[in-house]
Amino acid sequence: MVGYSWCEEFLGSFVMFCNKASESKRATLASTILVAVKSSSSSRSSDPCDRKKPIPQISRSYSGQFTPNTQKFGDNNLDGFTRPMIQTKVMTGAVPGTRQFSVVESVCRILHQLKWSPASEEALEKLNCALDPYQANQILKQLQDYRVAVGFFYWLKQRPGFKHDGHTYTTMVGILGRAREFGAINKLFGQMITDGCKPNIATYNRLIHSYGRANYLNEAVGVFNQMQKVRCVPDRVTYRALIDIHAKSGYLDVAINLYQRMQEAGLSPDTFTYSLIINCLGKAGHLTAAHKLFCEMVSQGCVPNLVTYNIMIALHAKARKYQCSLQLYRGMQSSGFEPDKVTYSIIMEVLGHCGHLDEAEAVFAEMKRKNWIPDEPVYGLLVGKIWQR
């Protein structure tokens, strides 16, 4: 039985939450509550945990269709190219009473203030200093805006006496990958080779990660195959990226197969990879195997982290092994891990299913005491629980 005081407190927090929320958030929240109310009033067994998601179809062929971005570097709206000259004071050297800026700092300040523009190009020319690829890479790494990075990279490329190396090319591949500029990546990759810089494992991993994050699974696998053709041996990062993107796309069998290949290659999994595969096995319905792998991980001296525990708790909760979830929850705490919002959310649901609403109340209070702000789904869940009383 849920105490009245808890309901009152919860509703108080709920009203406060609603007052703080924006109109759109309130609308979303209203629909969340409606769903919770509808589901609890229509059937008592229709809690979120009971709702079965369709099993991912794991044998289908890849559907990623890659259309290269044909945008050219010269006309991709590089900031300021079409604007009048910006008259901004740029600090590029010694100022009385202050320390001398390094070349890297000076260039970064120019690019930060002027982005890529005729003004920044002029300021860079005025600096009149020779940059080496190491410094160029230090600068590139600090550029958040890919358009600035592209402008600076190609400005460097045409500078007499300057030559990009594998590091600067790889950094640039990463920057373009984050921006999902695949047409530009292809162009750059070709230039890297004609420039005599051999792509290495870091370059290939960046490509795989970029394609994977954009859901271009075929292209990511293509890079994986290509790198092996040129005898670049995949490492942990390669396998981890491929396992992750396949698991996320529902190709659980491919992910598990990659894990086996990784082991065959003599690469031992780390906490991150174990977590990915444990989740994969559990989602594919192999909970015993997932649990076994969790035990193996511990026995191998690989320490589970909070996410590993959250995965294990959630997998057992989904399989309705609520006591196992609670046992893992306690084990996690005795191992010194503080639950986070994800843990609390799962555990409240588990306790709700077990009928321990007083304990769910205590967890809710603890969650708030530890400054975790309950979000819409958590409120939706609790509204559903109250409605069921």
Place this chain on the structure above:
DNA sequence: GTAGGGTTAG
């Protein structure tokens, strides 16, 4: 001397 990655819930 530099370069690569990120997992979990509803």
